Amino acid sequence: MPAVAEARPQTAAAPYSAGIFSGPVFEMARRQFDRVADHLHMAADERERIFMPKRAISVSCPIHRDDGSVAVFTGYRVQHHLTLGPTKGGTRFASTVDVGEVGALAIWMSWKCALLGLPYGGGKGGVTVDPFSLSSRELEALSRRYMQEMIPFVGPQIDVMAPDMGTDERVMAWFMDTYSMYQGSTVTEIVTGKPVECGGTVGRREATGRGVAYCVRRAMEHMKIAPQHATAIIQGFGNVGSVTAQELALQGVRIVGVSDHTAAYYDAGGLDVEALLEHVREHRVLRGYSQESLCDPDELLTRPCDILVPAAMERAITANNAAHLKCRILAEGANGPTTPEADRILAERGEDLFIIPDILCNAGGVVVSYFEWVQDLQRYFWGHAEVREKLEQSLERAFQRVIARAGRDRISHRDAALALGVETVRHAKQTRGLFP
Structure with missing residues (x-):
C-alpha cells in the first residue's frame, strides 16, 4: 500500500520544519522562498502554509525483469497545493530521484504555474531508476505499475502528470492507458505530453x-x-x-x-x-x-x-x-x-x-501542457500555428511582468519571478481561508 504523508502545521511561534523532505535541492528551494518571503514581509506561520507540500506519496513498484527475477523500485509523487486547481507536473525516471528533489520540483512548479496564470498547483513525481538499464518491456511494466499505485491519488481534477527526465510521450501513453483501464473508459486528460494520436497536442x-x-x-x-x-x-x-x-x-x-x-x-x-x-x-x-x-x-x-x-x-x-x-x-x-x-x-x-x-x-512545457489538458477536456484540438501563437503570448506576458517587477522593486529577475508566483498563491489562500 502507498504511504501518504500529510504536512502537519506547527504553532505560529515555531519555525516551519522540512519534515520528511531533505537534501540540497529541497534546501535550495526553501532558501529561495525565504528570500522572497522576507521581501514580501511574510509571517513565519504563513510561510509554512504556503511553502510546505500538501501531500507526499511513496510507493513500491515491483516488476518482473526479463530474466525472470523480481525487482522493486521506489516511486514518489508530491502535490504542493490544490488552491488554484489540480496539481500539475512531470514524472522523472532517474537514479538520483528522492522525495526531497521531487518536493522541490513540485514547489517550483507551483510558482511557475502561478507566474504564467495557469489554474494549477505544482506537482512532481518520479521513480528511482536508471531508465537506460531497462528493456522496453521492463520500462512499460514499471510505468504501468507506478501509475497503478498512484490511481487513488491522481485524476484530471486532482493531479495531472506529464513527462520529465527519463520519460517521454510513450510513457505518458502507458500512464493514460493504465488509468483508463481502471476507470473503464478513455481518460485522455489524466496526463499531458501524450502522442497526438492518443489525445496529445501538436507542439508539446x-x-x-x-x-x-x-x-x-x-x-x-x-x-x-x-x-x-x-x-x-x-x-x-x-x-x-x-x-x-x-x-x-x-x-x-x-x-x-x-x-x-x-x-x-x-x-x-x-x-x-x-x-x-x-x-x-x-x-x-x-x-x-x-x-x-x-x-x-x-x-x-x-x-x-x-x-x-x-x-x-x-x-x-x-x-x-x-x-x-x-x-x-x-x-x-x-x-x-x-x-x-x-x-x-x-x-x-x-x-x-x-x-x-x-x-x-522553461515554462513553455507546462503552458502547452495546459493547452493539451484544455483540448482534452473539450475534445476540440488546435493547429500548430494556434498553439505556437498562444504559447508566445503567454510567455510574453510573463516576461514583461518579471522585467517590470524587477525594475520596480530593484530586485533580481529570479526574485521578481518568484515574488509574482508566491503572491498569487498567497492571495488565493488568503481569499479561500482555512478549512475548517
Missing part, C-alpha cells in the same frame, strides 16, 4: 525548448545582441536542450558548445546542429559524435559565449564556477540550475548579465 514535445529560445530572443533584444552575431552553449542535449539548440540556430545564433551526460563538444567556429540531432536520434546520446571537438564537461560551462543554457540537472551553476562564466545571457532551461551561492556571485555583475530564471525560461 518542442514546447519547453521553443519557450527557452523565445525568452532568449527577448533577452537578446534587451541586451542589444544581434542573433546572427551571437554564440550559444547548451548544457544538456535531451528534449529541452536539443530543441533549444535547433530553435536558436534557426534564429541565426551560432551553437559553439553542447553536452549531455556522456560527452561534451566545443567548436568556436560552430557545431552542425542537424548532424548532432541525427547522431542522437540514431545513438540516443552524444558520445561518439566526434573526437576533434571533445572537451571537459565542467570546462564547457565557462567557455566564452553570449548565451549559456543549462538544460540538464539542478545545481549546475555553483559557487565554484559562477565567477568564471563568460556569458551575457544565462537562460535556465533546467529546473534549479543555479544555487543561491552562485546567485550572489552573479549578482555582482549587475546589468552585464541577463538571467532568465527557470520558472520563466
Whole structure:
C-alpha cells in the first residue's frame, strides 16, 4: 500500500520544519522562498502554509525483469497545493530521484504555474531508476505499475502528470492507458505530453525548448545582441536542450558548445546542429559524435559565449564556477540550475548579465501542457500555428511582468519571478481561508 504523508502545521511561534523532505535541492528551494518571503514581509506561520507540500506519496513498484527475477523500485509523487486547481507536473525516471528533489520540483512548479496564470498547483513525481538499464518491456511494466499505485491519488481534477527526465510521450501513453483501464473508459486528460494520436497536442514535445529560445530572443533584444552575431552553449542535449539548440540556430545564433551526460563538444567556429540531432536520434546520446571537438564537461560551462543554457540537472551553476562564466545571457532551461551561492556571485555583475530564471525560461512545457489538458477536456484540438501563437503570448506576458517587477522593486529577475508566483498563491489562500 502507498504511504501518504500529510504536512502537519506547527504553532505560529515555531519555525516551519522540512519534515520528511531533505537534501540540497529541497534546501535550495526553501532558501529561495525565504528570500522572497522576507521581501514580501511574510509571517513565519504563513510561510509554512504556503511553502510546505500538501501531500507526499511513496510507493513500491515491483516488476518482473526479463530474466525472470523480481525487482522493486521506489516511486514518489508530491502535490504542493490544490488552491488554484489540480496539481500539475512531470514524472522523472532517474537514479538520483528522492522525495526531497521531487518536493522541490513540485514547489517550483507551483510558482511557475502561478507566474504564467495557469489554474494549477505544482506537482512532481518520479521513480528511482536508471531508465537506460531497462528493456522496453521492463520500462512499460514499471510505468504501468507506478501509475497503478498512484490511481487513488491522481485524476484530471486532482493531479495531472506529464513527462520529465527519463520519460517521454510513450510513457505518458502507458500512464493514460493504465488509468483508463481502471476507470473503464478513455481518460485522455489524466496526463499531458501524450502522442497526438492518443489525445496529445501538436507542439508539446518542442514546447519547453521553443519557450527557452523565445525568452532568449527577448533577452537578446534587451541586451542589444544581434542573433546572427551571437554564440550559444547548451548544457544538456535531451528534449529541452536539443530543441533549444535547433530553435536558436534557426534564429541565426551560432551553437559553439553542447553536452549531455556522456560527452561534451566545443567548436568556436560552430557545431552542425542537424548532424548532432541525427547522431542522437540514431545513438540516443552524444558520445561518439566526434573526437576533434571533445572537451571537459565542467570546462564547457565557462567557455566564452553570449548565451549559456543549462538544460540538464539542478545545481549546475555553483559557487565554484559562477565567477568564471563568460556569458551575457544565462537562460535556465533546467529546473534549479543555479544555487543561491552562485546567485550572489552573479549578482555582482549587475546589468552585464541577463538571467532568465527557470520558472520563466522553461515554462513553455507546462503552458502547452495546459493547452493539451484544455483540448482534452473539450475534445476540440488546435493547429500548430494556434498553439505556437498562444504559447508566445503567454510567455510574453510573463516576461514583461518579471522585467517590470524587477525594475520596480530593484530586485533580481529570479526574485521578481518568484515574488509574482508566491503572491498569487498567497492571495488565493488568503481569499479561500482555512478549512475548517
